Structures are given as C-alpha cells and as structure tokens.
Amino acid sequence: MKFASSYEPNQYESEIYAAWEMAGVFNPTVPTVPTDDDGDGEDDRKHAKNTYSIVMPPPNANGNLHIGHGLTVATEDSLTRYYRLKGKSSWYIPGADHAGFETWVVYEKNLEKTGHTRFEYDRNELYSKVWDFVAEQRGNMELQLRALGASCSWDDLTFTLDENVTDRIYTTFEKMWNDGLIYRGEKLVNYCPKHRTAFADIEVEHKDEPGTLWDIAYDDIIVSTTRPETLFGDVAVAVNPEDPKYKDKIGKTVHLPLTDREIPIIADEHADPEYGTGAVKITPAHDYDDYEVGERHNLDRIQVISESGKMINVPEKYYDLTTEECRKQVIKDLKEQGLLKGEHKITHSVAHCYKCGTVLEPMLKDQWFIDVEKLAKVAIQHLEAGEIKFYPENKQKVLINYLKGLKDWNISRQIPWGIAIPMFKKADEDATDEPDWIYDRRTNLKEIEKAGVRYVRDEDTFDTWFSSSHWPIVCTNWTKENYNPYYPLNVMETGADILFAWVARMIMMGLYVTGEVPFKEVYLHGLVLDEHGQKMSKSKGNVINPMDLVTKYGSDAFRLGILRGRSAGMNQAFSENSVIAGRNLCNKLWNISRFVQGIVDECNENEPSTTTYQTDNMGEDWICQEINDCLNQVEKSMQEYRFSEAVEVLYQTIWDKYADWFLESQKIYKNAELLKTTLEAILIALHPFAPFVTEVIWQNLSWTEGFIVTAKWPAKLKYDPISAANFQNIRIIVSEARTTLQALPGTNNAKKYNLMYNNDSIVADNQLLIKNLTKVPAVIALNGSPKGLKLALANHELYLDVPESVVNAYKDTLTEKILSVGRELDALNARMENPNYVEKAPAHLVKETQDQINEKQALISHLKQQLEVI
RNA sequence: GGACCCAUAGCUCAGUUGGCUAGAGCGUACGAUUCACAUUCGUAAGGUCGCAGGUUCGAGCCCUGCUGGGUCCACCA
Numbered sequence: 001m002k003f004a005s006s007y008e009p010n011q012y013e014s015e016i017y018a019a020w021e022m023a024g025v026f027n028p029t030v031p032t033v034p035t036d037d038d039g040d041g042e043d044d045r046k047h048a049k050n051t052y053s054i055v056m057p058p059p060n061a062n063g064n065l066h067i068g069h070g071l072t073v074a075t076e077d078s079l080t081r082y083y084r085l086k087g088k089s090s091w092y093i094p095g096a097d098h099a100g101f102e103t104w105v106v107y108e109k110n111l112e113k114t115g116h117t118r119f120e121y122d123r124n125e126l127y128s129k130v131w132d133f134v135a136e137q138r139g140n141m142e143l144q145l146r147a148l149g150a151s152c153s154w155d156d157l158t159f160t161l162d163e164n165v166t167d168r169i170y171t172t173f174e175k176m177w178n179d180g181l182i183y184r185g186e187k188l189v190n191y192c193p194k195h196r197t198a199f200a201d202i203e204v205e206h207k208d209e210p211g212t213l214w215d216i217a218y219d220d221i222i223v224s225t226t227r228p229e230t231l232f233g234d235v236a237v238a239v240n241p242e243d244p245k246y247k248d249k250i251g252k253t254v255h256l257p258l259t260d261r262e263i264p265i266i267a268d269e270h271a272d273p274e275y276g277t278g279a280v281k282i283t284p285a286h287d288y289d290d291y292e293v294g295e296r297h298n299l300d301r302i303q304v305i306s307e308s309g310k311m312i313n314v315p316e317k318y319y320d321l322t323t324e325e326c327r328k329q330v331i332k333d334l335k336e337q338g339l340l341k342g343e344h345k346i347t348h349s350v351a352h353c354y355k356c357g358t359v360l361e362p363m364l365k366d367q368w369f370i371d372v373e374k375l376a377k378v379a380i381q382h383l384e385a386g387e388i389k390f391y392p393e394n395k396q397k398v399l400i401n402y403l404k405g406l407k408d409w410n411i412s413r414q415i416p417w418g419i420a421i422p423m424f425k426k427a428d429e430d431a432t433d434e435p436d437w438i439y440d441r442r443t444n445l446k447e448i449e450k451a452g453v454r455y456v457r458d459e460d461t462f463d464t465w466f467s468s469s470h471w472p473i474v475c476t477n478w479t480k481e482n483y484n485p486y487y488p489l490n491v492m493e494t495g496a497d498i499l500f501a502w503v504a505r506m507i508m509m510g511l512y513v514t515g516e517v518p519f520k521e522v523y524l525h526g527l528v529l530d531e532h533g534q535k536m537s538k539s540k541g542n543v544i545n546p547m548d549l550v551t552k553y554g555s556d557a558f559r560l561g562i563l564r565g566r567s568a569g570m571n572q573a574f575s576e577n578s579v580i581a582g583r584n585l586c587n588k589l590w591n592i593s594r595f596v597q598g599i600v601d602e603c604n605e606n607e608p609s610t611t612t613y614q615t616d617n618m619g620e621d622w623i624c625q626e627i628n629d630c631l632n633q634v635e636k637s638m639q640e641y642r643f644s645e646a647v648e649v650l651y652q653t654i655w656d657k658y659a660d661w662f663l664e665s666q667k668i669y670k671n672a673e674l675l676k677t678t679l680e681a682i683l684i685a686l687h688p689f690a691p692f693v694t695e696v697i698w699q700n701l702s703w704t705e706g707f708i709v710t711a712k713w714p715a716k717l718k719y720d721p722i723s724a725a726n727f728q729n730i731r732i733i734v735s736e737a738r739t740t741l742q743a744l745p746g747t748n749n750a751k752k753y754n755l756m757y758n759n760d761s762i763v764a765d766n767q768l769l770i771k772n773l774t775k776v777p778a779v780i781a782l783n784g785s786p787k788g789l790k791l792a793l794a795n796h797e798l799y800l801d802v803p804e805s806v807v808n809a810y811k812d813t814l815t816e817k818i819l820s821v822g823r824e825l826d827a828l829n830a831r832m833e834n835p836n837y838v839e840k841a842p843a844h845l846v847k848e849t850q851d852q853i854n855e856k857q858a859l860i861s862h863l864k865q866q867l868e869v870i
Numbered sequence: 871g872g873a874c875c876c877a878u879a880g881c882u883c884a885g886u887u888g889g890c891u892a893g894a895g896c897g898u899a900c901g902a903u904u905c906a907c908a909u910u911c912g913u914a915a916g917g918u919c920g921c922a923g924g925u926u927c928g929a930g931c932c933c934u935g936c937u938g939g940g941u942c943c944a945c946c947a
Binding site: 824 | 886911914943
C-alpha cells in the first residue's frame with residue numbers, strides 16, 4: 001500500500017512538476033516551427049488541425065505573482081490541460097514582461113537611494129543597468145508559475161525584449177511608417193512631472209477632488225478658472241457666440257492681468273454660458289479643450305510650465321516657481337490688485353499618474369502618434385462580423401463602442417527601459433531636400449549617416465502596449481511566409497480591466513499585421529476581491545498572497561478554491577474557506593483511491609484496466625450513468641468557459657455520488673475492473689483543475705501507466721439504463737430511513753431498530769446494501785403482518801421495528817408530514833385544475849404533474865393509515 | 871452626460887432557449903465513530919429570489935419603471 005492516510009501536497013508537488021517538465025509532457029505534439037521532414041518542400045504542419053493554443057499574459061519578469069495571476073493560471077491551465085486530455089496538441093506559451101514603466105519606477109527609486117539620478121547616464125547605460133537589475137530579480141515569477149501547476153511550454157518562454165519581439169515590433173513600425181499611420185505631432189499629452197514621461201490616455205487615472213474656481217477680472221470681463229497659474233499662457237478669452245452678455249465684446253481685446261499683454265475676445269462654443277461667468281480663458285499649451293479652441297482659431301501656444309513642473313516664459317517674479325507656489329503668488333497678487341472677484345469651492349476630476357499619484361500636467365510635446373482610425377475601423381468590421389466570441393458576451397459591444405471613439409495613440413515614452421523607437425532626426429540643417437525623420441533599426445547608435453546626411457536618434461522608447469499588442473503574433477512565431485496552425489489563438493484569457501488597453505490593441509495589431517483576428521475567443525476574468533467583496537490593496541492590508549495558500553493547502557486546493565463560484569467578467573470575493581474546501585476534495589480523492597487500490601489488490605487485478613468490465617448490480621450501472629452525465633456536463637461547461645460549474649459537478653459526482661453511494665456499495669460487491677475504470681475517469685476529469693493530486697494518485701496506482709497529463713479523456717461508460725434508474729429506489733429508501741431514524745426520539749436509533757419490508761424485490765435483492773447504508777442491525781422480510789413505524793414512501797412498504805411508545809412519540813412529526821405533503825398536493829392539484837395549463841403546457845409536463853399527484857396521494861394515504869394505527 | 875454590470879440562505883456565489891418542491895460551499899444546530907477518509911459520516915434548520923407593475927397556463931429568468939451597490943468612458947473654466 002503506497003497511500004498514506006491523508007494527502008500531503010507538499011510532499012509531492014515540486015517533484016511531480018519536475019517529472020512532468022523533464023518528460024516534456026507540456027510540449028505541443030505538433031511542431032511549433034515549420035518542418036519538412038518528408039522533404040516535399042511543404043510545411044508538414046499544413047494539415048495539422050488538432051491544435052490548441054493559448055498565451056499567458058506576461059507577468060512582470062522581476063516581480064512576484066499576485067492573486068490575479070493565480071486566477072489567470074488556474075483558468076488558463078485548466079483549459080490547456082483539458083484540451084490536452086481531449087487529444088489536442090496544446091501549446092500554452094509562457095511569457096515575461098519587461099513591464100517598462102513599472103520596472104523603471106522601481107529601478108529609479110533604487111537609483112535615487114544610492115544618491116544618483118537618471119540624468120547622469122545616457123539611455124544605453126541606463127538600459128543595461130536596468131537589464132542587470134531585472135536579470136538579478138528574475139526567476140521568482142517563473143518558479144511561482146510552476147508551483148501553480150502551469151503546464152506551459154517553457155522552452156518557448158517569450159520575454160517582451162527578446163530579439164524576435166523587437167524585430168517584429170520594428171517591422172510593424174516600419175510598415176506603419178510607410179503606410180502613413182505614424183506621425184510626429186506636437187500635441188498635448190498626459191505628462192507626469194515626477195517621472196518625466198508622457199502617458200497614453202488609457203493610463204491616466206481620474207479622481208474626483210475638491211478644488212477652487214476663481215473669478216478673475218480681465219478688464220471688464222470676468223473669467224472663471226481652477227488654474228490661475230496658467231494665466232501667463234493665456235492667448236484669448238472665449239465666450240459663447242449665443243451669449244447675450246458678451247455679444248458686443250467679441251473681437252475686442254482685454255488686458256491680461258499681471259502682464260503687459262492684450263489678448264482677444266473670441267467666440268467659441270466651448271464657453272458654456274451657464275458655467276461660472278460664462279467667459280473662459282484660453283491656454284492652448286496646458287489644457288485639452290483650450291488646445292482645440294486654439295486649433296480652431298489659429299492661436300499661439302505659450303508653454304509656461306516646464307517638463308520638471310516649474311514655471312517658464314513668465315515674468316521674472318514667477319519664474320522657476322512650482323505650479324503650486326505660482327498659484328499662491330498669482331492669487332495673492334490678483335487680490336492685491338483687486339482683480340480677484342470670486343472664489344467657489346467645487347469638485348472636479350483631476351488626472352493623476354497611476355503609479356505615483358502625481359497630478360498630471362497636460363504638456364505640449366513632440367511625440368509619435370499612431371493614426372488609429374483605419375486600424376479601429378478594420379477591427380470594428382471584424383468584431384461586428386462576430387469573428388471573435390466574447391465571454392462575457394456583452395464585452396463585444398463595449399469594445400466596439402470604445403473603438404468607435406478611439407483617439408490617436410501616443411506611443412512615445414520618455415523612459416530608457418523599453419524598446420527604442422527606431423527613428424532618427426536630421427541633424428544637418430543644410431540638407432533641406434532630405435526628410436526630417438528617417439526610419440532605421442540601428443537604435444544602438446546615437447547618430448547615423450545616410451546619403452551623407454547626419455541623423456540623431458530619437459531618445460524615446462515605445463509604450464509597452466505597442467509591443468504587447470503583438471503578443472499573439474510573437475508568441476506563436478507567426479510569419480507572413482509560413483502557415484501556422486497555432487495562429488489565431490484558440491482563446492485569449494486575461495483580466496477584464498485591460499480589455500481596452502490590451503485586447504483592443506491586440507485585435508487592431510493582429511489584423512494589421514496578419515490580416516486575421518489574433519484569437520477566436522476572448523475570456524475575461526474579473527478582479528479577485530477579498531472575502532468581504534473589497535478590492536485588495538496594500539493600504540487596506542487585505543492582500544492575499546497566492547503562494548501562501550499554495551504552501552498551506554497545496555496548489556490544487558488553491559486552483560479549485562479560486563475557480564469555484566467565479567464567472568466571466570465579474571469581480572468576485574475570495575476567501576480561504578473555498579481553498580480549504582478544495583484541499584478537502586483532494587484528500588477525499590486520495591482516500592477514494594486508497595480504498596479502490598485496496599480492493600484491486602485484494603482481487604489481484606493489477607493489470608491495466610480494460611473497458612470490458614461487467615456491471616453486476618444497480619449501483620454499478622448507476623455510477624456509470626452518473627459519470628457519463630458528469631463528463632457531459634464538464635465538456636459542456638468547458639466549451640462555454642463555465643469553470644465554476646465544471647468544478648461543481650465534479651465535486652458532487654466524486655464526493656456525493658462516487659464515494660458516498662457507489663464506494664459504499666462496493667464494500668459488498670468489489671468489482672475491481674469497474675472500480676479501476678471509473679476511478680480513472682474521475683481522476684482524468686478532475687485533472688485539469690487539480691493536476692497534482694490526480695497525477696500523484698495516478699503514479700501510485702498499481703495498474704496505471706504513463707502520466708495522467710497525457711492520458712486520454714475518458715470514453716463514455718457502458719451500462720444498463722433501466723438498472724441504473726432502479727438504483728434511485730435504493731437511494732430514496734435509504735434516505736427516508738435515515739431521516740426517520742434521526743427524527744425519532746432518542747439517539748443512536750439506527751443501531752436499535754430493524755428495518756422490515758413487505759413484498760419488495762428491490763429491497764429483497766439489496767438487503768445487505770440497505771443494512772450497511774442505514775446502519776440498522778438487520779433488514780428483514782415481513783411476510784404480510786406489518787408492525788412498527790411505516791416509512792413515508794409512496795412505492796415501497798417498509799417499516800422500522802420500533803415499539804409502540806416510540807411510534808406514539810412520533811405522532812406529531814407524522815401529522816406535520818401529512819400536512820406538508822398535503823400542501824404540495826394542493827399546489828399540484830391547483831395546477832391541474834387550470835384548464836389553460838392542461839391545454840397549453842407541454843404534454844410531458846402535464847403527465848408529470850399527474851404522476852406526482854398520484855404519488856402524493858398514495859403517500860398521504862399510507863401516512864394516514866399509520867396515524868390511524870396509533 | 872454616455873454605456874455596462876450586479877442585487878437569490880448568516881457569508882460567498884450557481885441557477886444555460888421561461889417548466890416540477892430555487893441549489894452549492896462555508897457557517898449554524900443535532901447525531902454518529904475500530905473496518906478508505908474527523909481534511910470523515912448522517913440529519914436538519916435557514917429564501918415572500920432588491921421594490922412596483924406588465925407579458926404568460928407558468929417568471930429568479932422576458933419587458934417597463936424605481937431603489938441601492940459597483941465599473942468603465944467622456945466632460946468638468
């Protein structure tokens with residue numbers, strides 16, 4: 001006997017994972033690169049259809065996994081393992097993210113601790129410093145993925161800075177440049193003065209905050225503003241053309257306070273007559289709306305805030321102040337001059353850096369932009385054609401809606417840790433015929449020469465989402481030349497929170513580069529919340545570390561626990577309890593196997609299992625039916641990404657049906673061949689969710705061969721359906737006997753009273769089983785002279801051999817039972833008395849109702865007889 | 871301002887084209903104990919499915935409105 005009495009995951013998990021990895025069972029069976037073994041000049045994979053591909057959203061290469069990764073892996077790996085068992089060549093491609101901005105922030109903080117700043121180094125130096133930093137930290141995350149059981153193909157791990165990735169990014173960028181989809185523009189961008197980089201719109205966090213709205217007199221016009229310090233950048237005052245208050249002022253000029261400038265009053269829809277004073281100052285260099293007003297009226301842009309957040313291009317007095325200091329000074333000076341006419345407290349939303357919380361400045365900068373209009377349009381067409389199926393479904397509409405309003409995408413970042421933008425600016429002023437910017441891949445050079453003209457490289461790097469948008473393409477080694485059976489991916493699984501940032505961009509880029517959608521289905525998971533439904537955060541102290549749970553309860557328990565009760569796209573609570581429930585299931589399965597192995601040993605049936613088992617009794621037919629049902633439901637659930645349902649049905653089948661009824665019956669019958677076949681079926685069916693315990697058991701069973709990872713999904717079991725249906729009688733009889741025994745006065749009743757039956761071949765044939773399941777001392781035939789307490793069964797005549805006093809004490813319970821069955825009967829009768837129901841409801845339902853009425857009536861009359869006897 | 875999601879047992883959640891007496895896990899109460907498992911076994915209690923209408927023979931599910939909670943997008947001088 002190899003099985004200890006309880007399952008200890010820590011004893012086995014790392015060893016089992018190492019064995020899997022060593023044996024290469026996670027590698028896809030169909031090659032992942034073009035092959036031509038038969039030498040016919042054609043890729044052998046041309047006809048490989050049975051593939052399943054899924055990529056991992058790359059976790060931060062130098063970070064640790066958090067609970068969201070735990071859910072990601074549990075979900076993706078369950079899919080991968082399921083389809084592998086289903087016979088597909090499954091390829092789960094792992095990844096690691098250089099996490100441009102995130103890592104940079106961590107690195108820069110460390111750098112500052114050592115008393116240095118980024119400005120002491122050039123980009124190449126910084127890049128190699130961060131590279132070393134990441135290399136040092138790297139590896140934890142990959143070990144943690146293994147601990148979670150991720151069955152990925154490790155040889156194919158893709159790092160977002162791998163050469164094939166940067167190659168692909170450059171190729172795409174070049175194509176876009178040539179197609180005119182890339183442009184350089186001076187636009188307002190979201191700029192973090194602390195990190196000194198710009199962000200895409202999607203990375204900005206808006207928060208509602210209290211603020212002040214000041215009224216400032218520009219001569220006789222009063223403007224309202226929340227940012228008086230930007231006054232020095234004002235180039236106009238706008239009023240609404242329909243606003244009668246200001247109609248006669250349009251075209252005139254006003255004096256800009258604290259300066260010696262005159263600025264025009266212009267008419268623009270942007271000014272809302274209802275808001276504030278209805279007149280608004282226009283600062284095109286520091287406000288998005290004003291920028292657009294400026295465009296419309298061809299106004300200058302005066303930048304008054306520098307990239308370090310200090311005032312520039314302002315009178316000496318204000319120069320080099322921070323925006324905050326300057327604001328105070330301006331307010332003070334305006335007050336002194338009597339120009340401050342009002343002050344109102346308001347709530348407005350303010351843009352913050354999602355990393356450090358600093359207020360973002362809209363900043364006028366030259367940046368690279370992607371003209372997204374065409375890309376979005378193509379994506380919308382394919383989405384509307386239903387080429388990608390979404391789980392949850394509604395995300396398709398949400399995504400289309402987003403794409404319809406998408407603005408041009410700023411892909412420049414001013415941080416060194418990332419893929420360099422392969423663009424060079426003309427340095428020779430004289431070469432007027434040459435283009436200002438040229439594309440070139442030699443980003444390691446600060447300066448290049450082309451046709452005798454000098455060019456200097458752009459120092460910016462790509463937004464990480466630009467490279468991430470190629471993820472399905474780079475992970476599967478897609479190329480234009482070769483057919484690839486793994487592209488498009490079968491599914492893209494990721495967090496619902498990055499639908500826009502990532503999924504949308506992968507779709508646009510996939511279509512642009514390959515002409516095909518990058519994946520056929522999208523499954524989005526929600527946030528994992530704490531047990532009270534609160535978002536996990538360090539500040540709240542409610543963060544759950546998945547690795548702690550894995551250590552404590554095992555990887556399988558964690559996976560089962562986190563998938564349980566979870567559905568697509570929903571933010572849902574998670575607690576240790578569900579992991580404990582998972583741990584218990586693993587232990588149950590372990591003991592089930594221990595028990596089965598015991599019988600197999602006893603019967604000397606240690607040869608590989610066959611499908612030629614015989615079913616010799618109702619319980620055996622019944623469990624075959626139950627397992628088939630279970631397999632069908634798991635298959636259906638997996639098809640629809642209903643993991644929670646799949647896990648639920650497995651729990652019930654394994655625990656409530658296989659262990660509690662079938663194995664109990666096998667204590668009598670001992671059908672070793674059937675036990676082997678059925679145990680294999682449940683082990684394989686559970687394997688996608690609990691890979692370790694099922695494999696450990698598989699390795700310990702005497703008759704199984706190879707790894708369960710690469711086993712075949714179970715075939716449907718053969719059984720006699722009539723016999724299977726008859727087993728329900730046993731279950732009903734046993735349940736009723738148990739309920740009644742518990743309800744009788746006194747304790748330990750099961751040991752006291754015999755069960756007697758009259759004229760019942762099912763009971764007669766299963767006396768021993770019923771005795772074992774109810775734990776009564778004996779099950780005895782009555783031969784026509786009833787006594788004791790009759791069980792509340794419509795179709796069976798059974799009695800508990802209890803003394804009259806006990807029967808009398810049971811009288812109240814019996815009366816209540818008659819009443820409750822009576823209420824059920826009334827409800828059924830009412831339904832049948834409704835002619836519309838009888839006419840319009842489907843015939844089988846009407847018949848069912850009638851059958852039930854008959855049954856309840858029989859039951860009531862049985863119970864009433866009993867009551868009369870008392 | 872636009873859109874989306876959620877509301878079912880004490881807690882966390884299932885409930886697929888409308889169909890029987892609305893389920894699970896955890897928790898609670900009571901009982902069991904050599905013979906695979908106390909990480910066990912058995913039994914029970916606990917729900918007018920957020921509110922108000924409507925459609926239907928029949929509504930947790932479909933429709934309308936409302937209330938409460940959450941998310942995203944846009945805007946906010």
